[in-house]
Amino acid sequence: MKTYNVAGKVLIGVWIAAVTAAAFLWLPPAQGFRSPETARIVVFHVPCAILTFVAFLVNAFYSWQYLRSRNPLTDSKANAAAELGMLFAILATATGSLFAMEQWGSAWNWDPRETSIVMLMLVYAAYFVLRGAVEEKSKRARLSAAYALLAFPAMVFLIWILPRIVESLHPTNTLFTRSGLDPTYRVTLWSFFAGLTAVFVWMFRLRVQVEQMESRLQQHRQAVMEPLLTGEQG
Amino acid sequence: MTPEKWTTGSRSSSWVYEALAVFAKDWLLELRTRVAIGAVVLFAVTSVVAAGFALAPPSGVAAEVKAALLWVVLFFAAVAGLSRAFVVEEETRTADALRLTVSPTGVLVGKLAFNTVLMWALCAMTVPLYMLLLEAPARHTTLLLTIVLVGSFALACATTAVGAIVAKASTRGALFGVLSFPVALPPLLVCIHGTKAAWLSDNAWQAAMGDLQVLVGFILVIVPASLLVFEHIWSE
Amino acid sequence: MNPLLTYMLVPLLVWAGIFGYLFWLDMRIRALEKRLEEEQSR
Numbered sequence: 001m002k003t004y005n006v007a008g009k010v011l012i013g014v015w016i017a018a019v020t021a022a023a024f025l026w027l028p029p030a031q032g033f034r035s036p037e038t039a040r041i042v043v044f045h046v047p048c049a050i051l052t053f054v055a056f057l058v059n060a061f062y063s064w065q066y067l068r069s070r071n072p073l074t075d076s077k078a079n080a081a082a083e084l085g086m087l088f089a090i091l092a093t094a095t096g097s098l099f100a101m102e103q104w105g106s107a108w109n110w111d112p113r114e115t116s117i118v119m120l121m122l123v124y125a126a127y128f129v130l131r132g133a134v135e136e137k138s139k140r141a142r143l144s145a146a147y148a149l150l151a152f153p154a155m156v157f158l159i160w161i162l163p164r165i166v167e168s169l170h171p172t173n174t175l176f177t178r179s180g181l182d183p184t185y186r187v188t189l190w191s192f193f194a195g196l197t198a199v200f201v202w203m204f205r206l207r208v209q210v211e212q213m214e215s216r217l218q219q220h221r222q223a224v225m226e227p228l229l230t231g232e233q234g
Numbered sequence: 235m236t237p238e239k240w241t242t243g244s245r246s247s248s249w250v251y252e253a254l255a256v257f258a259k260d261w262l263l264e265l266r267t268r269v270a271i272g273a274v275v276l277f278a279v280t281s282v283v284a285a286g287f288a289l290a291p292p293s294g295v296a297a298e299v300k301a302a303l304l305w306v307v308l309f310f311a312a313v314a315g316l317s318r319a320f321v322v323e324e325e326t327r328t329a330d331a332l333r334l335t336v337s338p339t340g341v342l343v344g345k346l347a348f349n350t351v352l353m354w355a356l357c358a359m360t361v362p363l364y365m366l367l368l369e370a371p372a373r374h375t376t377l378l379l380t381i382v383l384v385g386s387f388a389l390a391c392a393t394t395a396v397g398a399i400v401a402k403a404s405t406r407g408a409l410f411g412v413l414s415f416p417v418a419l420p421p422l423l424v425c426i427h428g429t430k431a432a433w434l435s436d437n438a439w440q441a442a443m444g445d446l447q448v449l450v451g452f453i454l455v456i457v458p459a460s461l462l463v464f465e466h467i468w469s470e
Numbered sequence: 471m472n473p474l475l476t477y478m479l480v481p482l483l484v485w486a487g488i489f490g491y492l493f494w495l496d497m498r499i500r501a502l503e504k505r506l507e508e509e510q511s512r
Binding site for chain 2: 125126146147149151152161
Binding site: 009021025203210213216217 | 486
């Protein structure tokens with residue numbers, strides 16, 4: 001079991017490195033873009049964007065689970081998902097901004113997709129602010145879960161329904177529908193996505209483990225201290 | 235809905251009366267103290283006057299900017315006043331009494347009704363003043379009225395449950411702005427777009443029909459979500 | 471040197487750092503878990 005886990009992690013490391021190298025060495029420059037060489041960044045940008053929304057879904061799921069079961073583990077998972085979601089949102093925004101700078105001349109254009117990623121980051125930020133404002137553990141878990149479940153439908157509206165109503169100028173719509181992409185780009189992109197998902201799962205489990213460890217340590221300490229304290233009073 | 239609510243049959247319809255009672259109590263209190271109305275109106279009037287002063291002469295400013303600015307003013311005025319609905323219960327320590335006597339649904343709907351009327355009062359005072367001082371085009375006024383009414387209701391829906399969360403988290407109002415903005419943003423964007431259409435386009439009703447549909451859809455999604463979640467916010 | 475190689479080195483180095491950190495974290499957690507088990511069984 002032990003060696004399998006280590007091998008799995010090493011495989012992830014090698015995989016990501018290999019796909020990154022391939023994106024620069026094997027992949028041809030993208031046709032139809034203003035700066036074909038730098039368009040490679042789309043291979044990194046799209047998986048990050050997809051994963052940040054997946055993280056949001058995971059957070060909503062575990063928030064809902066927490067409200068049903070009041071199991072602190074589900075709260076840890078919701079929190080971990082939110083942290084990772086924020087990380088990938090930042091990465092997606094950064095890579096997307098670089099792409100926009102190279103291809104369309106300006107780093108930010110306020111079209112629906114760009115706006116929705118900013119809104120997602122605002123939701124994550126609000127989530128963390130709320131968690132920071134409540135000290136007591138179960139209250140914190142309950143309130144942040146409630147907020148996540150309110151923000152979720154709001155974001156669904158923002159991301160899926162709004163762009164259909166408001167005219168979208170986002171040229172990269174073709175990228176998302178993947179109709180205009182070269183097959184080599186498709187392979188590289190999805191390979192990176194697979195590797196990044198593995199990284200996501202790994203980081204998620206680590207984060208949850210850290211929190212579980214901390215609470216177990218705290219419980220252990222209390223269990224050790226208690227007989228000492230009551231002993232003193234006796 | 236929990237099984238208990240189904241067995242105690244009379245409760246499933248009594249939430250309407252409970253909501254009305256909560257609404258009436260809140261407004262009675264409000265009319266006596268005028269805290270929320272005061273905060274909201276003061277903020278709105280100040281912002282409108284400041285905007286009018288800064289942008290004078292208003293004819294030079296694009297209508298898109300005026301549309302966006304109107305809703306920014308309305309949103310921040312709402313933030314100034316809508317958090318009161320739940321905070322006041324915590325402040326006056328009546329929250330527990332309310333918890334014991336009224337069902338969570340009744341409380342939420344009552345507070346939502348209170349916030350909605352507050353929003354409408356805000357709009358009634360702000361929108362005409364804004365349009366006057368900033369010389370907004372007086373076109374398609376019925377469409378504008380519809381957007382303002384439905385949009386402000388959507389804003390109230392978006393922010394009421396959040397207000398409940400914030401009231402439980404802390405009594406400081408700063409949290410409310412931060413938390414409500416992401417949830418209120420979808421209706422806000424749609425309202426700005428619709429107002430823009432009402433002022434600028436010739437085919438305004440057609441252009442804004444999508445916006446009105448999104449607003450109604452949003453309300454239909456957020457209110458049940460708020461109801462489902464509110465039980466967990468309100469009681470342990 | 472091919473400029474693409476230099477462009478490629480940046481994300482690769484970043485990834486090397488991140489991966490190394492995650493790997494180290496993973497090992498540390500396992501070690502801590504083991505220690506906690508030992509302490510509890512004592």
